[in-house]
Every structure is written in C-alpha cells, then in structure tokens.
Amino acid sequence: MNPDFTVEPVVKADLCPVWDVCTEIAQNMSYPSFFCSGDWLKASAEHLCREDSLLVLVVKLDGRIKAVLPLVSKPNALGGRDLRFLGTDFYPDPVGLISRPCDRARCAKALHEYLLKVPDWDRFILDWVLEDELADWNLPAKSVSVEPFKILPRNFDDLLGEFKQKKRYNLRSMVRKFLESGGELVSSVDNGTHTFFLDALFALHQKRALERALESTFEGGRVESLHRLLAQESSMVRFYGLRLHDKLIAVIYGFEFCNRFFYYQVAHDPAYGDLSPGSVLLFLALENCCSKGVTEFNFLQGDESYKGIWTNESRVLYRCDMKRGTWRSHLFSVLDQSKELCKRVRGR
Structure with missing residues (x-):
C-alpha cells in the first residue's frame, strides 16, 4: 500500500x-x-x-x-x-x-x-x-x-425528432387526449409538497401491486420511513404528477443531482388506464427536464419495455x-x- x-x-x-x-x-x-x-x-x-x-x-x-x-x-x-x-x-x-x-x-x-x-x-x-x-x-x-439512460437536448422537439412521424403523432395524441380530459402536469415545490406527493405515490403503488398480485420492494415500514426522511431533508428530491379533477392519478419520484434526473419510482391509478397515465407522465416529465436544462434522464436499472420507447442507450x-x-x-x-x-x- x-x-x-x-x-x-x-x-x-x-x-x-x-x-x-x-x-x-x-x-x-x-x-x-x-x-x-x-x-x-x-x-x-x-x-x-x-x-x-x-x-x-x-x-x-x-x-x-x-x-x-x-x-x-x-x-x-x-x-x-x-x-x-x-x-x-x-x-x-x-x-x-x-x-x-x-x-x-x-x-x-x-x-x-x-x-x-x-x-x-x-x-x-x-x-x-x-x-x-x-x-x-x-x-x-x-x-x-x-x-x-437518455441524454437530453435543451429542446424537447429535438428529442421527439428522433422518432418516426407516426410515433411522434401517437405520443402527442396520447398526451393531448389526457390534457383535453382536464388533466395537467404538476410537480413538487417544497418539502411540504413532497409529503403530499409521497403519500399519493405509496397509495397508488399499493393499489397497482394489489391489482397485479405483485410483491413490491417499494413498501414496508423501513422503506417508507427512509423516503419520508429524504422528502423532508433532501433538496435533491423531485416529484412529477398528473392531476385530473383535483386528484393525483400518477406520480414519478426521483432525484436531481449534477444536472441529472434519477428516475427512482413511478405509480399510477389503474382505474384511469384508458388515459395511459404512466406514459403521459413520463412524456411530460421528460419535456419538463429538457426545458429546465437537465442533461440526462437516468432510468436506473432494469430493461423494462417502456424505457426502450425513449432510449436504446444503456x-x-x-x-x-x-x-x-x-x-x-x-x-x-x-x-x-x-x-x-x-x-x-x-x-x-
């Protein structure tokens, strides 16, 4: 040594x-x-x-x-x-x-x-x-x-430009359908708002897991306590959500560090599946990250198919x-x- x-x-x-x-x-x-x-x-x-x-x-x-x-x-x-x-x-x-x-x-x-x-x-x-x-x-x-992961351009249209015309049209139509139904993108503002989003995330995640009869790693007292502490104390915590008729129907939870967004967890209400809330929220979150100048969207481990819609890099x-x-x-x-x-x- x-x-x-x-x-x-x-x-x-x-x-x-x-x-x-x-x-x-x-x-x-x-x-x-x-x-x-x-x-x-x-x-x-x-x-x-x-x-x-x-x-x-x-x-x-x-x-x-x-x-x-x-x-x-x-x-x-x-x-x-x-x-x-x-x-x-x-x-x-x-x-x-x-x-x-x-x-x-x-x-x-x-x-x-x-x-x-x-x-x-x-x-x-x-x-x-x-x-x-x-x-x-x-x-x-x-x-x-x-x-x-996806390296993000400053202009979201440049990201969409990587898709074929039909795919771009389908993605925009999906988002337009949600917005015309009265929905909107919302995000966390401060630590007080974080708690509201985290409560919704845990509730939606549990509802989704029960519907699919899945055993989730994102539940239990120790897991919940850790993320509540982070939501209260870390300035790097970020939430994006979809609100429809004063109700959060989808939430993305992650962390922003060194101009990168770390996409940690997502949940959405299966009762609104016809509006594709998970896909819509990811679209709008990526758009928001681009506009803020975030340079990378890190999907974290796992090769789930929905990630492959947005990137072929890993x-x-x-x-x-x-x-x-x-x-x-x-x-x-x-x-x-x-x-x-x-x-x-x-x-x-």
Whole structure:
C-alpha cells in the first residue's frame, strides 16, 4: 500500500461531516451518482436492519479525505457476514467508491489491503458498479443488470425528432387526449409538497401491486420511513404528477443531482388506464427536464419495455466481490461456480 494513503474507520459521532464530503466528492466522480451523495447515505445509515452494522471507511492523504467507502456488515446465508455498499437494500444505482477519478485506483488499492486485515467477514460485495471502476478494484466481476439512460437536448422537439412521424403523432395524441380530459402536469415545490406527493405515490403503488398480485420492494415500514426522511431533508428530491379533477392519478419520484434526473419510482391509478397515465407522465416529465436544462434522464436499472420507447442507450452494471478466505467464502465460491455451470448447460 502506498504509505501516504491511510484508511480509517469513522465512528458514528463523526459521520455528519463525512456525509458532506461524500456529496462534494460525488459531484466530481467519473459518473456523479445521487446514491453516493451524503443525503442518500445519511438516510440509509439511519434505516439499517436490526442485525446490520455500519462500517464507513475513509482514505486520507496528508490528513485530507480522498475517498469514502460506506459499507454495511450484513448476515449471510451461511451464518457469517458480508460487507455491502450502504443502502443497497433500497436498490440504488450506480454506486461505487466515492472518489475523484485521479485518486480512485490508489484509494481502491489501499482499501483492498485494509479490508483483508479486518476480521469477521466472508465477502466484500459491490453491487451495481459501472465498468470503468472494475479495473481499479482488480476483483472478479460479472454483469448483473443494465441502466438505460437518455441524454437530453435543451429542446424537447429535438428529442421527439428522433422518432418516426407516426410515433411522434401517437405520443402527442396520447398526451393531448389526457390534457383535453382536464388533466395537467404538476410537480413538487417544497418539502411540504413532497409529503403530499409521497403519500399519493405509496397509495397508488399499493393499489397497482394489489391489482397485479405483485410483491413490491417499494413498501414496508423501513422503506417508507427512509423516503419520508429524504422528502423532508433532501433538496435533491423531485416529484412529477398528473392531476385530473383535483386528484393525483400518477406520480414519478426521483432525484436531481449534477444536472441529472434519477428516475427512482413511478405509480399510477389503474382505474384511469384508458388515459395511459404512466406514459403521459413520463412524456411530460421528460419535456419538463429538457426545458429546465437537465442533461440526462437516468432510468436506473432494469430493461423494462417502456424505457426502450425513449432510449436504446444503456450502461452495464456489474457486481464485483472479494472473498476473505474463510470456509464460508470458499463454499460461496463453489456455489457460484455451480450456478454458472448450470446456466451454461441450460444454454446449450
């Protein structure tokens, strides 16, 4: 390890200034991600599972923080512990070492060597990492998902111009039908309004899940509490909604960070399916982002077909992991190899 780079764990009492540093550094990462900001990490740290424990590591050079790796020690299926990125229970992406590109390789090396000296864990796992970071960790990695995104022009008509004429006509007709029915686009204004939109989002999401008999990851006391905290405290929270006859029938919830919109969750009332509220709201939200000068609309992980209407561009998300050499980690390696072999056999 480079002797100038030192790794230190942060005690709970000293975390507040570290969250501020995370936001500052995250703005200068190779891909600035809201989920590496202090707002997201602070809220996640306050909503750990009972059996989890926090391990926030900082890398310093001459006393200055050069990188932050916020981890959670979590129980694994074999009775041991895994180290995972803080907040991954809530499906954020992308995540990764919070460091400027010029420092990342040396900081990753320092953390790699430090972690091997930390006891009581079997695997160190980074989910949903972008490809450019993999070389710095020098760990085994595999692709696990994709993250569709759209680079936005300032003029929304330029975006629509990418579609064929018939598609443009259908999209505009769909929106016109909704507006002529008395509907309108509304958005959040302040933290007080955020609560109103979030209440509607949870209610609509639950209604939709019940209709489709789905088990949703966007429900439960811990999930709701985390997002209520973000809605109250983060200036990066954004909501877009469709209002029809004084009733919110669709809501998009996301975060605006470094001129990018991170599209986190959406829900709409199935009773208004004839008006295509989900598609209309996405159209109007994209139009609003263009007019505001937002430069990228990040759809987050998943290749759902409705995202493909707007973009054919995506980033690959990877999972990389380091095993510590315990009997559990060896067994996990055998299990992983068995799964890969089964996949190859089924693919023949």
